[in-house]
Structures are given as structure tokens and as C-alpha cells.
Amino acid sequence: MRIENLPDELFLYIFSFIEPKDLLKGWYNLNYHINMILRSVDIRINIKNNDDFNNSLPYFKHFCSQITHLKDERFFPNTQIDLRSLIKIRFLYLTHCSKEQYQHINPNNQPYLTHFFFSSLPWSFYERILFEQARFPYLISIGCPRGTSIYLLSVTNPINRTIRHLHLHSASNEIIYKFIQYLPSIISLTIDYLYTNSSSSPLLFTDSRVRRLNIVNSLSSQFHLEQLLLSVGFSDLTDLCITFDTCDFHQLAYTLTRFSCLKHFNLRVNTYHSGLNLIATRLMSPWFLSLNYEHIINRYSQKQAILINNIRK
Incomplete structure (x- = not known):
């Protein structure tokens, strides 16, 4: 044979x-x-720097019409990618997107697009993609960069029920609340940086369909995050992943009792008091049973953090 x-x-x-x-x-x-x-x-290409792009250029040109997944993480690309050639692209992630590139992003050029994240596009682009009639027919996941989503607070837009996953680079509770109002079908929400708006007003209670919530870096206090969790009403939440600088474990244990559907909980705490009793803290909640220290090593320092990664059987 x-x-x-x-x-x-x-x-x-x-x-x-x-x-x-x-x-x-x-x-x-x-x-x-x-x-x-x-x-x-189906071709998947990941580009981390300009050398990666130069090395990948021959097969990028050869397979351009077959690329379904492209992640370009270059902050300062020497050469821009012609997005018009990506006729079968489904996943598109660009750390830097030029004006010429985003002018070529439309349903006619990328008809099968389902996921995209760009970090340098004007808010008008997202309004067109999310709220105007000419939308990508298969788009279910979108990522918005820092700063642009603030404009959502002062406008009135129609409801978009096709988006399932939302990735925000940075957001306050108010911005998250607005997005959930306009995109009520979201089931997965990722926030790179959660911050507190000093002029924030109390949130009105609303309900959401979010099942997976990931807060990568919390720049707000634990109180503001818990306020978000309780006021938005994540009644379907099954996966929760959060990071705190410090943590009130008693208060967090109480908050977690409100989520009856929770199946996976991941917590990282960067700093903690020296007298923390791990055994006593583990007994505060079934979700704290895997509470332990994790060694974190980077090129600047070596430190310990508290880590919980627990799955309900």
C-alpha cells in the first residue's frame, strides 16, 4: 500500500x-x-514579530486564499497584510490595524468571518459592524480596544442578538453594563483590564446570559467587581476566572453562594497578608478547597501568589 x-x-x-x-x-x-x-x-498563521512575517511570506502568499485563522501580534508592522486576499478568513486578530486595512474589512471581502479583534480601530467601525444593517452574517465574536467603548455610554443603538463572545481590552462596570444591554446574547465575556470609574453611578439590576466570565487584570477593588457580579445578575454563570491584588475571602465566599450554576472557578491573588491561614481559608467555601501558593517567576522578580483552580465534580 x-x-x-x-x-x-x-x-x-x-x-x-x-x-x-x-x-x-x-x-x-x-x-x-x-x-x-x-x-x-485550512491554514492557520500566527505572527509575533516582523521576522516571523518575513519568514512566513512565501507560504502566506501561496496559501492566502486558504487562510482561515490569522493572528498578527506586531505592534509596529513593517509590511501591512492585504486583507482583501483573505477570502476564507474566519478568525482575524490584528494588534495594529492601519486605516487602509480597516477600510477593506467588510462582508464582501471576508464573508465567512466569525471572530475578530483589533486594537487600533475607531469606534465608528465597531458601530458599523455591530449595529448597522450591513453586518458579517456569521460574526459571533468581537474584541474592542481600549478607549473606544466609552462612546457606547452616550449613544442609543439597536439590539444585536448575533454576538456570542465579547472581548474588551479595558472597561468599567458601566461600559460592561451597556454592552450587555446592546448585546444580550453574549454567553462569554473576557475583560483584560477592569477599572473603576470615579464618577460611576449605582448600576440598575439587569440579567444576562453570560456563562463564562474572565477578568484577566482587575484594576478595581474587590467591591466593584462583586457589585458587577451581583447587579448584572449572572444567573447562568458556569465559569468564573478573576484576578485580585488583594482579597477578602469571607466576602468572596458569600458572593460565590449566589451562583448556583457555577462549575469552574479560577482565582489568582497577587498580594496577601503574611499571617494568612490557608487551612482556615479553605474551609470558608467549597470553592476554596484547592487554595494554594503558586510561584511566579519573571525577568524582574520572583514572587508568590495565591491560586485557586477548582472544578465542581
Whole structure:
């Protein structure tokens, strides 16, 4: 039996685990049959810096019409990617997006787009994508950069019921509350930086369908985060991942009793008092049973943090 006799479906499965450069160098032009299969492979490309882009340019050009996943993390790209060539793109993440690039982002050029995050687009772009008639028909996940979402507080927009996942770079409770009002079908919410608005007013109670909530860095106090959790009413919440600088474990234990559907809880506390009794704290809540220290090492310092990663059986 020769390798060419394997089913095409098996080839597609195998090729999905192989880097594009290895597909081009190791498999392309072996024979006509393999070339035909390669034309149907979904291509995923991750670019971290300009050297990555230069190295990936040959297979980027060759597979451009097959790229379904592109993550470009360059803050200062030497060469911009022509987004018009990405006709099958589904996942698109650009740390830097030029004016020319975002002018080419529309349903005609990227008709299959389902997920995208850009960190340098004007708020008018998001308004067009989220609230105007000409939308991406399959778009379910969107990421908004810092600063732009503040404009949502002072405008009135129609309801968008197609977005399922929202990723905010930075937001206050008020901004999150507004987004949930305008995007009521969100089931997954990620916030890189949660901050407190000094002029904030009390939040009115609303309900949400959010099941997964991830607060990567909390710049607000524990009180403001718990105020968000209780006022928004995450009655369907199953996964909660949060970070605190300091933590009142008694108050947090009480807050967690309000979420009867919770199945996975992850907590990281960066600083804590020296007399913290781990055993006594673990007894405060079933969710604290895995409470322990974690060593965090970076190039600046070596420190300990408290970590909880608990899954309800």
C-alpha cells in the first residue's frame, strides 16, 4: 500500500497539524493528487514579530486564499497584510490595524468571518459592524480596544442578538453594563483590564446570559467587581476566572453562594497578608478547597501568589 492510497479525509486531518511552511516545503509538488488535497487545507498563521512575517511570506502568499485563522501580534508592522486576499478568513486578530486595512474589512471581502479583534480601530467601525444593517452574517465574536467603548455610554443603538463572545481590552462596570444591554446574547465575556470609574453611578439590576466570565487584570477593588457580579445578575454563570491584588475571602465566599450554576472557578491573588491561614481559608467555601501558593517567576522578580483552580465534580 502506498501513502497516496490513503483517504483524502485522512490527509486533510494530518495536514491540519502541520505548519504551513512544512506543507509547502515538504508536501507541495510531490504529485498532482497531493497538490489537490493541499488546496483544501485550512491554514492557520500566527505572527509575533516582523521576522516571523518575513519568514512566513512565501507560504502566506501561496496559501492566502486558504487562510482561515490569522493572528498578527506586531505592534509596529513593517509590511501591512492585504486583507482583501483573505477570502476564507474566519478568525482575524490584528494588534495594529492601519486605516487602509480597516477600510477593506467588510462582508464582501471576508464573508465567512466569525471572530475578530483589533486594537487600533475607531469606534465608528465597531458601530458599523455591530449595529448597522450591513453586518458579517456569521460574526459571533468581537474584541474592542481600549478607549473606544466609552462612546457606547452616550449613544442609543439597536439590539444585536448575533454576538456570542465579547472581548474588551479595558472597561468599567458601566461600559460592561451597556454592552450587555446592546448585546444580550453574549454567553462569554473576557475583560483584560477592569477599572473603576470615579464618577460611576449605582448600576440598575439587569440579567444576562453570560456563562463564562474572565477578568484577566482587575484594576478595581474587590467591591466593584462583586457589585458587577451581583447587579448584572449572572444567573447562568458556569465559569468564573478573576484576578485580585488583594482579597477578602469571607466576602468572596458569600458572593460565590449566589451562583448556583457555577462549575469552574479560577482565582489568582497577587498580594496577601503574611499571617494568612490557608487551612482556615479553605474551609470558608467549597470553592476554596484547592487554595494554594503558586510561584511566579519573571525577568524582574520572583514572587508568590495565591491560586485557586477548582472544578465542581
